[in-house]
Amino acid sequence: MTDAPQANLAPPATEAIEVTPSNHTLSTGQNLMQQCLGKAASAWPVAQGQLMQGATPLSQWLKTQTTPAYVYNLNVISAEVNRVRAVLPAAIRLHYAIKANPHPAILQHLATRVDGFDCASLKEMQQVAAHAPALIAQTSIAGPAKSDAELAFALAHNILINVESQGELLRISGLANQSAQIARIALRINPPFELKGSGMKMGGGARPFGIDSEQIPALINLIQSDAKLKQTIDLEGFHLYVGSQNRDAAALCAGLDASINLIETLYRNTGFIPRHLNLGGGFGVVYHPQDKTQNTALDLDALRATLFNIADRAQAQWLGIHLNLELGRYLVAGAGLYVTRIVDRKISRGKTYLLCDGGMHHHLALSGNLGQVIRRNWPIIAIDYLDKAPVEPVEIAGPLCTPLDVLGQNLPMPQLNVGDVLGVLQSGAYGLSASPNRFLSHPDCPEWIIHEADAHSVITHE
Numbered sequence: 001m002t003d004a005p006q007a008n009l010a011p012p013a014t015e016a017i018e019v020t021p022s023n024h025t026l027s028t029g030q031n032l033m034q035q036c037l038g039k040a041a042s043a044w045p046v047a048q049g050q051l052m053q054g055a056t057p058l059s060q061w062l063k064t065q066t067t068p069a070y071v072y073n074l075n076v077i078s079a080e081v082n083r084v085r086a087v088l089p090a091a092i093r094l095h096y097a098i099k100a101n102p103h104p105a106i107l108q109h110l111a112t113r114v115d116g117f118d119c120a121s122l123k124e125m126q127q128v129a130a131h132a133p134a135l136i137a138q139t140s141i142a143g144p145a146k147s148d149a150e151l152a153f154a155l156a157h158n159i160l161i162n163v164e165s166q167g168e169l170l171r172i173s174g175l176a177n178q179s180a181q182i183a184r185i186a187l188r189i190n191p192p193f194e195l196k197g198s199g200m201k202m203g204g205g206a207r208p209f210g211i212d213s214e215q216i217p218a219l220i221n222l223i224q225s226d227a228k229l230k231q232t233i234d235l236e237g238f239h240l241y242v243g244s245q246n247r248d249a250a251a252l253c254a255g256l257d258a259s260i261n262l263i264e265t266l267y268r269n270t271g272f273i274p275r276h277l278n279l280g281g282g283f284g285v286v287y288h289p290q291d292k293t294q295n296t297a298l299d300l301d302a303l304r305a306t307l308f309n310i311a312d313r314a315q316a317q318w319l320g321i322h323l324n325l326e327l328g329r330y331l332v333a334g335a336g337l338y339v340t341r342i343v344d345r346k347i348s349r350g351k352t353y354l355l356c357d358g359g360m361h362h363h364l365a366l367s368g369n370l371g372q373v374i375r376r377n378w379p380i381i382a383i384d385y386l387d388k389a390p391v392e393p394v395e396i397a398g399p400l401c402t403p404l405d406v407l408g409q410n411l412p413m414p415q416l417n418v419g420d421v422l423g424v425l426q427s428g429a430y431g432l433s434a435s436p437n438r439f440l441s442h443p444d445c446p447e448w449i450i451h452e453a454d455a456h457s458v459i460t461h462e
């Protein structure tokens with residue numbers, strides 16, 4: 001037991017998080033992999049029902065290592081980039097939003113596969129400078145309340161700053177003036193519409209993000225007329241980011257259409273010719289394959305016509321404009337597997353508990369505590385029994401003394417015992433870097449990389 005306040009004061013799990021029981025679909029692990037990853041599932045080789053690492057079952061390999069751990073498979077990332085590229089017109093560049101997973105090996109891998117990076121902090125910009133320096137000029141930073149240190153770093157490295165308010169604009173101008181630089185900026189617009197069906201909304205209504213669209217014309221006028229701003233600010237264009245985790249192609253198309261309409265209206269009203277337009281993204285992945293309302297994958301092909309149409313419209317009006325999408329989880333979620341070993345198995349008042357060495361300190365989203373209103377089960381596979389149908393519903397919990405440390409609830413699984421290894425699919429985005437790692441002072445979590453060139457080699461980065 002810990003004497004942390006959460007241990008004694010946290011309310012019962014049923015009050016802390018709303019629970020939807022899974023519907024007991026009898027999917028094998030292999031079915032789950034297929035449902036979540038589609039074609040990219042083949043990047044995770046399986047033999048005789050076991051997940052393989054080269055010629056060795058991954059579970060065998062893990063016996064020589066500590067669990068829990070994250071394993072990132074770069075083959076999956078390449079496959080996802082290729083799938084997205086296939087529906088993008090050449091004029092729309094593909095950027096990676098580092099916040100999804102800042103691991104250096106992932107940045108290095110993507111450095112030759114995407115056209116730019118989008119950052120949300122000083123450290124993320126430093127990571128690009130260190131691991132993908134060739135793309136530093138194709139990098140942007142967005143986010144409210146940027147520090148002077150972040151703005152100064154962006155200025156020094158010629159990084160595009162997505163400006164979130166008039167106050168921030170004036171601060172950038174002051175810093176640029178002090179260092180005799182010209183700031184490359186885009187105005188981040190908070191549009192008058194929301195992106196329907198998004199897991200998280202960042203646009204529409206009152207927001208900390210971006211500048212309300214109705215304030216944009218006055219700000220363009222200020223930038224074009226104020227002597228100090230004219231000397232220090234290069235307004236390249238606009239940034240729109242209205243929502244994340246959206247698997248509804250029709251909603252994404254509607255959002256993209258509404259975005260280009262908005263920019264066209266601004267152009268008609270102000271005469272300002274954009275040279276840059278970041279259209280956002282928000283492409284979602286399947287996190288809850290066993291939930292009937294959540295198990296359909298985004299139909300990428302259904303986005304193609306809208307993306308081509310937007311590129312044509314933009315290029316026809318604003319010759320040479322740079323367009324881009326910024327995707328995070330869509331490129332990396334399927335590449336990540338969080339592996340955790342069963343340490344104990346017990347029955348409590350009729351329910352079977354599998355108690356594991358991994359938990360919410362490494363994987364907050366899995367526990368349902370990262371932005372979800374309703375906790376839904378994630379795709380969890382028993383990595384040595386992928387061909388086995390479930391035989392019993394189990395409760396899966398981690399090692400933390402809090403009822404919030406839930407990995408699975410009423411989850412149908414094959415017969416499992418102490419020592420067996422579970423793998424949480426779709427863990428490549430917002431996993432370790434989005435979790436309270438220091439909570440209860442458990443050991444750091446190793447991150448392993450499966451490289452593309454040689455699927456047999458696995459390295460770690462600490």
Ligand SMILES: Cc1ncc(COP(=O)(O)O)c(C=O)c1O
Nearest residue numbers: 097100241244245282327328329
């Ligand atoms: C400005 C911005 N860009 C990109 C992303 C990446 O989102 P996702 O990982 O869902 O693609 C986010 C997510 O919060 C964001 O706020």
